[in-house]
Amino acid sequence: MADIDGLDELKKLTDKATYSRLQKDLTAVKNDVAALTEQITDALNAFTGQATKQARRGVKQARSDAEDMMSDMRERGSAAYDAAHDAAYSLEETLEDSITQRPLAAVGLALGLGVLIGMAWRR
Numbered sequence: 001m002a003d004i005d006g007l008d009e010l011k012k013l014t015d016k017a018t019y020s021r022l023q024k025d026l027t028a029v030k031n032d033v034a035a036l037t038e039q040i041t042d043a044l045n046a047f048t049g050q051a052t053k054q055a056r057r058g059v060k061q062a063r064s065d066a067e068d069m070m071s072d073m074r075e076r077g078s079a080a081y082d083a084a085h086d087a088a089y090s091l092e093e094t095l096e097d098s099i100t101q102r103p104l105a106a107v108g109l110a111l112g113l114g115v116l117i118g119m120a121w122r123r
Contacts (some may be wrong), residue, residue: 059115
């Protein structure tokens with residue numbers, strides 16, 4: 001309501017030509033502000049779109065890196081398991097050969113270890 005009173009007062013104080021120019025200038029300013037608002041909105045939408053694309057690329061890259069790392073860890077784990085299995089099998093064969101070659105020494109060693117374990121168990 002105060003704006004209308006202000007416009008009426010302005011109209012009274014100025015002649016028709018000045019008032020008409022002021023209205024045209026005010027309309028031009030409103031149009032410029034509307035155009036600027038639209039440009040800013042478009043720029044923000046474009047920026048948001050680019051940021052979203054970059055974020056998606058980053059997520060895809062991180063997922064790919066994680067999958068590669070898990071695959072590498074799986075391969076290393078499998079290799080370590082195979083090496084441990086081979087070492088255990090080799091140890092088993094070595095023990096079997098030793099027991100076959102010296103059965104009395106193996107029995108004596110087993111008896112000695114049993115006594116040691118029994119003494120440690122008591123404490």
